[in-house]
Amino acid sequence: MILATLVFFLATVTPVSNVTVFGRDATVSAPISGRVVAVLGNVRIDSRVAGDVIVWGGDVTFGENGSVLGNLSVFGGTVQVPSQRSIPVAGTVSTPGNLLRLYLEELHRAPWESPARWAVPTGLRLIALSAWLCVSLLLLYFFGSPFARAAASAESDWSGSLAAGALGVATLFLAAAGALALLPAALSVPLAIAAALVGVAAKVFGMGALFLLLGQKLTRSVSPARRPAALASGFAALAAVSLLPFVGGVIWAVASVVAVGIAVASRFGTPRLRVVLG
Numbered sequence: 001m002i003l004a005t006l007v008f009f010l011a012t013v014t015p016v017s018n019v020t021v022f023g024r025d026a027t028v029s030a031p032i033s034g035r036v037v038a039v040l041g042n043v044r045i046d047s048r049v050a051g052d053v054i055v056w057g058g059d060v061t062f063g064e065n066g067s068v069l070g071n072l073s074v075f076g077g078t079v080q081v082p083s084q085r086s087i088p089v090a091g092t093v094s095t096p097g098n099l100l101r102l103y104l105e106e107l108h109r110a111p112w113e114s115p116a117r118w119a120v121p122t123g124l125r126l127i128a129l130s131a132w133l134c135v136s137l138l139l140l141y142f143f144g145s146p147f148a149r150a151a152a153s154a155e156s157d158w159s160g161s162l163a164a165g166a167l168g169v170a171t172l173f174l175a176a177a178g179a180l181a182l183l184p185a186a187l188s189v190p191l192a193i194a195a196a197l198v199g200v201a202a203k204v205f206g207m208g209a210l211f212l213l214l215g216q217k218l219t220r221s222v223s224p225a226r227r228p229a230a231l232a233s234g235f236a237a238l239a240a241v242s243l244l245p246f247v248g249g250v251i252w253a254v255a256s257v258v259a260v261g262i263a264v265a266s267r268f269g270t271p272r273l274r275v276v277l278g
Helices: 002-013 096-108 119-142 144-156 158-182 185-219 224-242 247-265
Strands: 019-022 026-028 036-039 043-045 053-056 060-062 072-075
Touching: 019 026, 026 036, 036 043, 043 053, 119 144, 119 185, 119 224, 144 158, 144 185, 144 224, 144 247, 158 185, 158 247, 185 224, 185 247, 224 247
Parallel strands: 019 036, 026 043, 036 053, 043 060, 053 072
Antiparallel strands: none
16 A cells, blocks of 8 residues: 555656647646647646647647747647746747748848847758758659659859849749739739749749759769759759858858759750741
């Protein structure tokens, strides 16, 4: 009886190390020494969590005695706190809203200015670069031949791609600005959105072709079977350079202009048909 009572007492006072739930709600009613991870479920915190709390697709609700000593990350949900309390989180609170705010602040920061918290912008850049790689590989899977034609076109005329990119970006910007300034809202807003979508599509396609071209130079192979490896190699090289302070931002901006030029000059990699008169 004494041993059973001791075991029961230790089980009630010893904090749980980690909690992971999927597809159901969780309530933290006892101290947790590790972290809490929930996917597609809500989390209510009524006690102390020593580690991080990460929630995907759910809400986080704090009780009167709930607190988080680590970081709080909530994606696809909200954070609810009693009205008389501030958010009881010792670390960083990350939601899509404040991540977007930090990213926008990073875009407005001059390249030579050091951010107050360098880890957050660097993490956001790494996430954005990961998205670039995934999208480029996906497009390569479906449009391998257009990518290869666009890369070959850029290799033969770098200056033409840069000029086409500069003219393309300026044209799209002026078209959107002119539409917003001169046309009624019913027409100007759809035209401006269409111009922005064309610019985004050109940049995404062109960056993939640019990654492929750089990778083919590094791997010294244009074999269709090695295109994914070549694209990944080119991406890794350009991504590593883009993380350099000041210089990286300038090089990535120039690469973006060249990417738009690659898409425009190659007509998104469409084959050039020759008409033979005889």
